[in-house]
Amino acid sequence: MNPFNVAVAVARKDLRSEWRTREMVPALAQFIILALLIANFGFQIDSHNAPSIAPGILWLALVFAGLVAFGRTFAAERDQASLEAMLLTPASPVAIFAGKAIAASLLLIVCEAVMLPALSLFFGTPLGADMVAAVLLATVGMAALGCLFAALVARVRARELLLPLLTLPLWIPFIIAGGQAVQSAMGLPGSYPEAIGLLIDFDILFVVLTSLAARFVLDE
Amino acid sequence: MNKYEKAAAGAVALMLVAGAAIFFFAPTDYLQGPVQRIFYLHVSSAIAAYGCFAVVLVGGIIYLRTESPVADRFARAGALVGLVFTTVTLVMGMLWAKPIWGTFWTWDARLTSTLVLWMIYAGYLLVRRLSDPGRQSARLAAVVGIFGFIDVPVVHFSVTWWRTQHPGPIIVNDALPPQMLATFLFTLACTLVLAAVLIGIRYRIETALDARLNVSEPAKVIAAKREAEPAR
Amino acid sequence: MSVIVANGLTHWFGNEHALDSVDLVVDTGEHVAVLGENGAGKTTLLRILATAMRPTSGRLEIAGLDAHRERRRLRHYLGYTGHALGLYPALSAAENLEFFCELQGTPRSRIDEVLEAVGLAATAKRRAAQLSRLILDEPDASLGSDAAELLARVMDGRTVVLATHDRALANRLCPRTLELRHGRSVGTATRLRVVK
Secondary structure, eight states, rough: OOOHHHHHHHHHHHHHHHHHHHHHHHHHHHHHHHHHHHHHHSOOOOOOTTTHHHHHHHHHHHHHHHHHHHHHHHHHHHHHHHHHHTTTTSSOOOHHHHHHHHHHHHHHHHHHHHHHHHHHHHHHOOHHHHHHHHHHHHHHHHHHHHHHHHHHEEEEEEEHHHHHHHHHHHHHHHHHHHHHHHHHHHEEEEEEHHHHHHHHHHHHHHHHHHHHHHHHHOOO | OHHHHHHHHHHHHHHHHHHIIIIIIIIBTTTBBBGGHHHHHHHHHHHHHHHHHHHHHHHHHHHHHHOOOHHHHHHHHHHHHHHHHHHHHHHHHHHHHHHSSSSSSSOOOOHHHHHEEEHHHHHHHHHHSSOOHHHHHHHHHHHOOOOHHHHHHHHHHHHHHHHHHSSOOOOOOOOOOHHHHHHHEEEEHHHHHHHHHHHHHHHHHHHHHHHHHHOOOOOOOOOOOOOOOOOO | EEEEEEEEEEEEEETEEEOOOOEEETTTTTTTEEEETTTSHHHHHHHHHHTTOOEEEEEEEEEEEEEHHHHHHOTEEEEEEEOOOOOOTTTHHHHHHHHHHHHTTTTHHHHHHHHHTTGGGGGGGGGTTTTSEEEESSGGSSOOOTTHHHHHHHHTTTTTEESSSSHHHHHHHOOOOEEETTTTEEEEETTTTOOO
């Protein structure tokens, strides 16, 4: 059971569970629809200011959806027993962590696939491969950090308070770079290649760090 | 007086001397007026805060590698003292910003990263308080401390970069005449001494707290005893 | 040959003393039952033996290896069933078995063997297939009336530490027992001697 197979098996198992129970995707979808509705009524959006407001709405919705999605990967009580069962096999804790992070990111990506077109539809902003690339790159790093801290606060009381408090400071670089990338993709001033470069750098940095930290957080 | 009380008294005395230097030795700034004097303590506090965080980082790394309770206690002490200094930095920053910039807050690199520092410290201390005391608490907090320490410069860099994309009007004049520089360096030194003394005192408190909590040292090797074998 | 050597196992949950200097030696192939009321520390002891948890202090060696440092290696050979089932309700029994086989490194062919050997109680025995040392925490809790036969078949040929309330069951299956009261061991007994 090499680590890659373990990660794939864990991701498949999580996704299959979600497919059968359909707990998370409706909650996330609801979130996103609410964000779009509120944005529409909360802001005075017209075709002129849409490109400057839309990225903000996008990241706001993604951050909150991400907190829900990653928080849930490690939260449920039965997940604690199952997590322990997985850790008691010889499988590497990093591989288990990677599998769960991959599954959670895929769920978030499904929601992004709904949100980006909806944003474009409702606010008339352009939608292209460059926007998709920016969002996907940011999701990778945010998933690694979100899942690591979700696993961490799963063992702590008051996790609903602690998860945002710990995760948001770490997500700020992604929101800044990702936000800039999306803004540039929508035609506002700013360098898209630089923003993407930063996202890739942050991804590499934090994926490596979370992989190193995973075994301390998951296993005794 | 025991050595901790003497050290504390010494540190306070040094701070009073620094205060005197700030008000009587340093010249009044031509542009900003008397408000500028906040700068000496504000920046010293910020440096002390980040220095305390370095203690948290090193303590955390050593703890993850060796499970040394001493390293963990220093990390805890550093976090608490650091939170205090970060709070002081933020408050003084806001007091200075209002008359100078006309607003209490602006999202520039330094303020944003100081706020991030504050949030990470608060998170660190909450994790400690809310998790099972002992090894678990130390391990999880060490991870928080390490990520936090790396995050602060990353955030600082990100905001600075973002400002290059959207140039803003905030310019801080860093040129210092020699008298101001001397005052600043002296204040900085006194603040660092104060921070070190506070960490030392807090370390002692943490040691006492540990003893009360039955948190044990790493397992010692005991010679194995055989159970009497029942005849089967 | 001693395969499990535990010495002075002590565990604190905050200020609560769960285990107090428990010693235990188990030889290869032995079946040991751990008895005691709720709260006596049975689950804590078993979790420590299964490497699911580390004691606050004390030493544990399994197969001559330090249980904490070599826990990844030891988990190849240890099987543990605890109070919570740790299974995925959304997946079928077979899917659960396949998943854990993948993680444990057990070949899939063993799944059919296991299902046959234990009939419908596959859920409680998912990793029994390849494991030579079993730690069972109240396994009779989720089994039916033929629990004893089932357990005896699973336990045959393996080193087992089992926790239960049911003294009759323990006496039937395990020649050795270890009694815990308030985290302390109050004696070991051979079969047929009922310890209060």
